Amino acid sequence: MKKNILLQLFCLSFVLFSCSSDDDNGGVIQIPAVESAVLDIESGGSNEPNQVYIDLSTEETTVVRRDSWELGFVSAENRVVLNSSILVAAAKLEGIYDIDAVNNETSLENAMSLKTLNIDNFQTNEVKVTNVGELIAGLPIGYAMYGDLESGIYFTDNSTGDLDKTAIGDIATAEAEADVFVVSLGKEIPEDPAEQGSVKHTGDDRGFYKIKVFMDNNNYVLQYAALSADTHKEVVITKDEAYNFTAFSLKKDKEVNVEPTRESWDLNFTSVYSYYGSMGGMIAGLTYSDYMVHNIYNGVGVYMVLTEEPGEGEDAAPVPTGQPSYDEFSLQDVEESQLVYDDRTVIGSGWRDAFPASLKSDRYYIVKDADGNIYKLQFTALLSESKERGYPQIRYDLL
Structure with missing residues (x-):
């Protein structure tokens, strides 16, 4: 769900332009990053036909058919x-x-x-x-x-x-x-x-x-x-x-x-992702759905925050990790040494369960973009209101 943030940013940039001078900032208008957003990702439904590029600082998305290139x-x-x-x-x-x-x-x-x-x-x-x-x-x-x-x-x-x-x-x-x-x-x-x-x-x-x-x-x-x-x-x-x-x-x-452009996106909900590799000791060609990668080629880093771990025993209750909840997490909690800049699959499809299709409530992600903005990000939907797969939603907040 898009907010009226772009209209607000336009108004703010107009005010800044009217009040600025060459002595202040060389005539360059600095548009502030989006502070909070809830974003419906247009993956396209259960066939997941689209790749969706996301710029967190502007809330802008670019949607392309994933079969448009090889x-x-x-x-x-x-x-x-x-x-x-x-x-x-x-x-x-x-x-x-x-x-x-x-x-x-x-x-x-x-x-x-x-x-x-x-x-x-x-x-x-x-x-x-x-x-x-x-x-x-x-x-x-x-x-x-x-x-x-x-x-x-x-x-x-x-x-x-x-x-x-x-x-x-x-x-x-x-x-x-x-x-x-x-x-x-x-x-x-x-x-x-x-x-x-x-x-x-x-x-x-x-x-x-x-x-x-x-x-x-x-x-x-x-x-x-x-x-x-x-x-x-x-x-x-x-x-x-x-x-x-x-x-x-x-x-x-x-x-x-x-x-x-490489500087205009942070995350790519690529919908489907495939490669030859190992899964549970099995080496084969693997394909995943509901998949997100980050822009390692323009210096974007990501790490996951896990709030619970499985308990011992089949029916054991989850054990808290001591990490704050999404709402409680603040800039002081960021561990920059944990940010991953050389593996674009940190988020992947690990944010959801496939059978049955459901969100994982025990995790969220920290994203640092190339401009130094740090966000916390959490998936808030996987299915549409009619329970159709391929309707992911995220919320994120600037720290």
Whole structure:
């Protein structure tokens, strides 16, 4: 629920402009940060079709369809990231450089020894891959996805957002040195709503493409085509330092607007989040719903405050941790050493239970933005009034 804060800020800025002088602040108008807000996040319902970027200091949000892009071309480094919200994955065809010669039948230069999870008995099996067709059988993100974490083989970006651990990795500086990659375009967003209290965010496979990426001075050159094609398209993508990355849609053959400028958002309710990793000792392709990340690429830090811990024994009552409640928490309680700046998944989906769908009342979060504003933040809704999933709400207060 939006307040009339923007109108108030406009009025305040008008007063400041009328009263200021070059002697006071050089003519620069400083607009104060929002002090308190309750915000409905437009995830879009049980299919969670949207990614929502949030600027806490202005209460501004930017809503984009999460299937509007597949690749992100990073501005600060020579790196390409994948859209995890639609389950995009990518595998390098080591030593294969001719994109037009690659198809389902192409043999790999070196056979790959990989692992997969047998979903019938949840045991890990070995698999040997000798051609592209065999590789793409285990490329889509899911429990049976191919990879080998112990050997450093994974076909998704690292969950933390570490740009040194992307699926595509180092970008070649010349076309002749750029390996071809096969890309799984992930899953369609379903249209039929889920059952009450549940989510339905992954639909049909979106197919496979092949790409090559290399640098031309400080620009990216992207070559791409459907996996079965014998010709390709090429586009030059220019870095824009105002943004974390420039998004590109292989399906639509064009750059697309996704995130706001890097200084204009703190949190991204990305709705769906996927990666290859470990969960309860099981290594597989994992997908989460109701997911929020923070902008580690522009110096935003987050930590969680836990007010209760599980008691000993199955039916034991929760045990207080000694931390203040959300309402009692003040600036004096902030522990800046706890802020996490290098893992964007601190909030994740840990703010709710999935079965049954419900909020966790034992936690809230401390967020420090790039301007030094410190907020406390708590989720206050997961479901709509009709009990449909995909209607998150937060409240936050400037400390």
